[in-house]
Amino acid sequence: MHGLDFPTDENVLVGKGTADDAGVYRVSDELALIQTVDFFTPIVDDPYDFGRVAAANALSDVYAMGGVPKTAMNIVAWPVETMGLEPLKAMLAGGAEKVREAGAVLLGGHSVEDEEPKYGLSVTGYVHPQKIWKNQGLREGDRLILTKGIGTGILNTAIKGGLASQAEVKMVTETMATLNAAAAEVVRAFDVSACTDVTGFGLLGHLGEMVEGKCRVELETAAVPILAGTYDYAAMGLVPVGAHRNRDFRQWMVKGLAGFDPILRDILFDPQTSGGLLFGCRAGDAAEVVARLHDAGLEDSAVIGTVCSDDAGITLC
Amino acid sequence: MASVDARGLTCPAPVLRAREVVEKEAPGSIEVIVDNAAAVENVSRFLGSRGYAVSDTAEGNLFRVLGTLEGEEPLSAVKPVAAKVIEGDAKVLVLIMSDRMGTGDDELGRKLMVSYVKTLNEMGPSLWQLIFVNGGVRLTCKDSPVLEEIKGYEKAGTIVLSCGTCMEFLGLTANKGVGGLTNMLDIVLATENADKVVTFS
Numbered sequence: 001m002h003g004l005d006f007p008t009d010e011n012v013l014v015g016k017g018t019a020d021d022a023g024v025y026r027v028s029d030e031l032a033l034i035q036t037v038d039f040f041t042p043i044v045d046d047p048y049d050f051g052r053v054a055a056a057n058a059l060s061d062v063y064a065m066g067g068v069p070k071t072a073m074n075i076v077a078w079p080v081e082t083m084g085l086e087p088l089k090a091m092l093a094g095g096a097e098k099v100r101e102a103g104a105v106l107l108g109g110h111s112v113e114d115e116e117p118k119y120g121l122s123v124t125g126y127v128h129p130q131k132i133w134k135n136q137g138l139r140e141g142d143r144l145i146l147t148k149g150i151g152t153g154i155l156n157t158a159i160k161g162g163l164a165s166q167a168e169v170k171m172v173t174e175t176m177a178t179l180n181a182a183a184a185e186v187v188r189a190f191d192v193s194a195c196t197d198v199t200g201f202g203l204l205g206h207l208g209e210m211v212e213g214k215c216r217v218e219l220e221t222a223a224v225p226i227l228a229g230t231y232d233y234a235a236m237g238l239v240p241v242g243a244h245r246n247r248d249f250r251q252w253m254v255k256g257l258a259g260f261d262p263i264l265r266d267i268l269f270d271p272q273t274s275g276g277l278l279f280g281c282r283a284g285d286a287a288e289v290v291a292r293l294h295d296a297g298l299e300d301s302a303v304i305g306t307v308c309s310d311d312a313g314i315t316l317c
Numbered sequence: 318m319a320s321v322d323a324r325g326l327t328c329p330a331p332v333l334r335a336r337e338v339v340e341k342e343a344p345g346s347i348e349v350i351v352d353n354a355a356a357v358e359n360v361s362r363f364l365g366s367r368g369y370a371v372s373d374t375a376e377g378n379l380f381r382v383l384g385t386l387e388g389e390e391p392l393s394a395v396k397p398v399a400a401k402v403i404e405g406d407a408k409v410l411v412l413i414m415s416d417r418m419g420t421g422d423d424e425l426g427r428k429l430m431v432s433y434v435k436t437l438n439e440m441g442p443s444l445w446q447l448i449f450v451n452g453g454v455r456l457t458c459k460d461s462p463v464l465e466e467i468k469g470y471e472k473a474g475t476i477v478l479s480c481g482t483c484m485e486f487l488g489l490t491a492n493k494g495v496g497g498l499t500n501m502l503d504i505v506l507a508t509e510n511a512d513k514v515v516t517f518s
Contacts, residue, residue, distance in 0.1 A: 161329040165408050166442040166474045237332045237363030244355035262362075 013129060014065070022061040022125075024132055032129045036061040039075045039120020043156055043273055044173050047087035051094025051119060052177040057199070057274035058121035059102050063180040064197035064277060065134075066188070067127030069102045074109025077118040091119055102179055133195035133279070135209050142193050143286035144217060144305035147183040147298050148276025150203050151230030151267060152176055153240045158233040168229050175227065176274040182296040183277045189292075190285050198275030202246045204268045206278055207305075207314055208253050216311040219268075221260075225300040226267055234263045234270075242271035256316035268316075276300075280307060319344035323360070324352045324379065331356045332363045339367055340506070349382045357382055408445035410511035411437065412504075413453040418517060430456070433517065434463040437470065444470060446507055448499065450480040454487065459494035467495045480504070 008015055013032055014024035022036035038058040042050050055072075062069045074095060078088050099106050104123070138144075155172045158164045164172075180197060187195070198206050203224065211217055246269040251257060257265060276298070281289055286303050293301035319338050323331035335349050347369070349360045357380045361371045369384030417426025418433055434456065437444060447470060449457050456463055457479045471477045477496030484490045484498065499507075508514050 157329045161333050165445065169474070170442065235362070235366055236336075237359035237361070237366070238329050239355070239359050239362075241328050241353070241355045244358065 013132060014134060022065050024065060024127065024129075026129050030128060032127050032132065034062050034065050034067040034125035034127050035123075036125075037075070037120070037122040039077075039118050040273075041116055041118050043176065044159075044169070046173075047090040048094040049173045049177065051091035051096075052098050053094075053173065053274055054091075054119045055095035055098035055121055056177050056179050058123055059098065059104070060180045060197045060199070060274055062123055062125035063184040064195055065125070065127060066132050066184070066192075066195065067125035069099075069104035069123050069125045071107050072099050072104050072121045072123045073107055074111070075118070075120050075122060076109060076111035077114035077116065078111060079115050079117065080113060082115075083117065088117075091117075095119065095121065098177070098179065102181055133192055135194055135196045135206075136212060136214060137194040138210055138215050138217070138280040138307045139193045140215065140307055140309040141283050142280035142307040143283050143303050144207075144219075144278065144280055144307065145286065145289060145293075145301060146198065146203070146225060146276055146278050146304050147180070147293055147301045148175055148178070148198070149225035149227040149300040150198065150272055150275065151227035151270060152273050152275070153202070153243060153270040154230050154234050154238055154267065155227060156273070157238045157240045158229070158236075161238060163233070163238070164229070171228065178274075178298075180277050183293060183298055183301075186289065186292045186296050186298075187277065187279060187281070190281050190289055193280040195277055195279035198272045198278050200242065200246075200271045200273075201250070202243065202269040202271050203275075203278070204254060204314060205246045205250050205271075208250045210278070210280075211253065211312065211314060213312045216308045217305050217314050218308060218317050219305040219314055220303075221264060221268070221316050223302050223304050224268065225302050225304075227300075230267055230270075231263060234266050239266045240271060243269045246271060253313045254316060255313055260316055319347040321347065321349045323349055323356065326351075326356075328355065328359065332359050335360050335363055339364070340509075344386075346383070346385045349384075351380050351382065352378060354380070356380070407443055407512035408510070409440060409443045409513045409515060410446045410448065410507055411444065412508070412514060412516040413447070413449050413456065414516060415452040416455040417452070427462075430517070431462050435466050438466070442474070444475045445511060446476040446478065447496075448478045448480070448504055448507065449496075450483050450504070452487075454479045454483045454489060454493075457495050458489055458492040460492070461494060464494050471496060478503075 011026040013026050022034045024032050024034050026032045044050050059069050159169055194210055196206050243266050290301050321334050321338055323334050331351050357373050360382045364371050364384035370387050371384050373382045417423055418429035419426055478499035481498035
């Protein structure tokens with residue numbers, strides 16, 4: 001999108017300028033529409049699970065903007081001749097289950113014939129124009145909280161290599177298929193300064209977007225929730241190409257890398273699929289937010305850092 | 318020196334190819350050719366984790382990663398790094414070497430084995446692989462009294478394999494009703510990679 005010029009008007013509340021998760025357009029003083037789209041190639045073998053994961057991933061951006069999903073449409077690319085209709089039906093059933101769980105409705109969709117299957121959704125959500133959560137806006141003194149463990153990129157690489165156990169496959173699938181609805185519900189009750197969801201750029205990549213030259217975050221690396229098995233697979237070199245790319249793109253912003261454990265570094269840059277919410281809240285609220293997230297079933301939620309204003313960038317502690 | 322050409326292979330193939338060679342041959346030195354920087358890092362880290370001293374050189378748009386074993390200890394004496402699993406669920410391999418359990422009475426033995434295979438269900442997701450050799454391959458044939466149960470395990474994610482040589486010897490290859498075929502090398506590797514091996518004859 002770099003260098004392309006698009007028309008805009010004064011109702012665009014969030015557009016492509018601020019690297020946000022979705023676009024937001026004001027309809028009235030009380031209502032703005034969130035619009036987002038996401039799709040990808042199979043992450044897991046089971047078509048039903050892939051449908052669930054792809055849908056959860058697409059819906060996540062709406063929650064990350066502080067809104068609720070309302071309607072969705074399927075985007076499907078499918079090799080009908082070679083794969084047939086049964087797995088396609090299972091995939092769409094998985095996607096429909098997640099849309100239903102999100103309280104939204106599927107209005108239809110579009111499909112094309114393709115050698116390689118792809119699936120996702122375009123989603124419309126509602127949000128109050130005054131209550132949009134943007135990626136930027138962290139305040140000095142805020143604590144940073146993450147609601148899901150990281151490591152899906154590395155674990156999926158191990159799965160692809162046939163090295164993971166059944167239990168690990170199940171664990172990764174479930175964490176990717178979990179909607180950010182419950183997390184958003186908890187967080188909504190508090191004073192949140194900025195929020196995003198952790199996906200393809202990895203924890204450090206998305207944190208970099210939140211920081212973008214405006215503040216400094218001290219990341220307590222020992223407190224970052226990491227999915228079981230991730231460290232050992234990363235230690236074996238099962239690190240996806242995306243993690244290297246994320247590092248190349250963002251490491252200029254990160255201090256404390258010299259002498260830092262390279263395995264942990266790769267995990268912090270590991271591209272996530274359908275990751276958790278990453279947000280800033282008031283220091284005094286942090287403990288209660290985490291307690292409520294745990295009560296809501298998001299057991300990996302943790303405070304992972306503090307926002308400072310003395311410099312810009314991310315310091316690994 | 319062992320050489321692996323991993324050009325054109327996408328992640329995680331370069332690491333897996335290197336791992337295959339390291340585990341089968343335990344070479345004193347190994348060279349892996351890759352075509353991207355990410356693969357250099359991944360392969361270097363893998364070889365380092367197996368005790369190799371690693372260096373790499375670039376040649377045009379290719380990279381050579383070189384691993385040399387330091388010290389006297391041969392790699393085969395080093396236990397392979399087992400993939401870490403979630404607490405509680407170990408990778409169990411069950412090796413069934415007959416279609417009956419125990420000696421004394423064959424009729425009873427066959428009934429016991431049927432019961433055992435059915436009760437394997439209790440292992441849940443820990444049941445990583447079910448391998449059948451010698452008379453055990455009768456249990457994966459179309460007329461097996463536990464065909465549906467084994468199909469169920471396969472559907473739930475357990476790898477089901479029968480020894481190809483055994484099936485051929487017993488003239489049963491055309492009768493196989495579930496799972497794939499395997500060979501002695503893969504059986505040895507699988508028993509090495511499992512957290513626990515259970516055998517029955």
